[in-house]
Amino acid sequence: MATAAITTAGVLALGACSSDVEDPEVESTTGGGGATSEPVTLDFAFWGNDVRAEMYTQAIDLFMEQYPHITVNSTFLDYPAFWEKRQTEAAGGGLPDVMQFDYSYLRQYSENGLLLDLGPHLGNEIATDGFTEQILGIGVVGDVTTAIPISTNAWGMYTNPALLESVGAEDFAGGSWDDYKAWVASVTEASGGEIFGGTDYTGRIQNFEVQLRAEGKNLFNEDGTPGFDEARLAEFWESGAEMRGDGATGISQQRLEEIYPVSGFGAALTTSELTWDNFGAGYLGELGESYTELGLVAPPVTVEGTKDLYQKPSMLHAIAATTDNAAESAMLVDFLVNSPEVGAVFGTNRGLPASSAMRDGITFEGLDEQIRAYEESIADRLGDAPPVPLVGYGTLEEKFRVLGTELGFGTVTVDDAVSQFFAEMDVVLNS
Missing domain, CATH: 3.40.190.10 (Periplasmic binding protein-like II)
Structure with a gap:
């Protein structure tokens, strides 16, 4: 946040x-x-x-x-x-x-x-x-x-046009998640590794939800059951591997910890951030007078023509x-x-x-x-909003964030993270 x-x-x-x-x-x-x-x-x-x-x-x-x-x-x-x-x-x-x-x-x-x-x-x-x-x-x-x-x-994506211009990179032109990852890598390369194109997006449960909605699924259904299995979660977390760890194209978790509570985007170290669209004023406040304008574009597309977003x-x-x-x-x-x-x-x-x-x-x-x-x-x-979050959703959202942080540090494997999340989900859904 x-x-x-x-x-x-x-x-x-x-x-x-x-x-x-x-x-x-x-x-x-x-x-x-x-x-x-x-x-x-x-x-x-x-x-x-x-x-x-x-x-x-x-x-x-x-x-x-x-x-x-x-x-x-x-x-x-x-x-x-x-x-x-x-x-x-x-x-x-x-x-x-x-x-x-x-x-x-x-x-x-x-x-x-x-x-x-x-x-x-x-x-x-x-x-x-x-x-x-x-x-x-x-x-x-x-x-x-x-x-x-x-x-x-x-849900949207903020970009920093002035920071992009300073490293000689173009703004994200839209496309798939693979296109987004390629763009992040190109920004990081253009800056010589001083500025990063973005942060590992798989640390946010909302990005997972956007992808699931594009597949016609909910993150959680009205009856409280999950709309995904272990294999689908593993696939999602694995998709962010190139943005974290050694030689990462995204900003490292260690660097994020050093600047906390400011985000990589708020510290002008990353040129994009996937988040809720009302976060702009907070980012401008963190960035200070050096940056007076932000870009705001749609998130990457999972499946063309689907109602993957909602208010x-x-x-x-x-x-x-x-x-x-x-x-x-x-x-x-x-x-x-x-x-x-x-x-x-x-x-x-x-x-x-x-x-x-x-x-x-x-x-x-x-x-x-x-x-x-x-x-x-x-x-x-924009499609219909999902069911009112199930009891314990906040706990699961936080667990997802923590596991994303641990993946960033390399202290857990994707398989371990998936096991831990499903174990936590079992407790929440059956308590």
């Missing part, structure tokens, strides 16, 4: 809410107590880097202008550390009141009763008229709304079932997903806003317009 592993505990007095509840003294009939003018403290947690943290600070400052009686303790971590902390808190019953949430964990936390039923708040503290039914349905698990989508995004909620907001301040928490959620002013602050940093009200606050230009245009350009590759 190339995000800073820092916890910032900023106790901020908050105000302003775009919800249907305009008077803070109006009583709500929702769980956890109605909204009043009495002092209230909320804990809010999100994952991200310093760029996103500054945006949330601005959003919180705007909220403060109308509701100074609500205080929010805001903390952030990088993505893996964020979920490690949430799992610890969940076990002890101490989840934050409001959380930026990931689709990968939605079923797990919802089915375990850890998230508040937002149904009573919809149309009350949380305005819904800016959302389509399809978008609101993303946050529904078992007929219960437990999260509100902030935005949507799609997913880049993130959502959820409320802990244990909150003592459900109404105020819902007000904060409403503000963070609906406010045009927050839209102006974030742009597309969290993806294309799901709420039309928030989109109204954005002047689409620069990177924001680039992301909007990108999602239009891949319309013919």
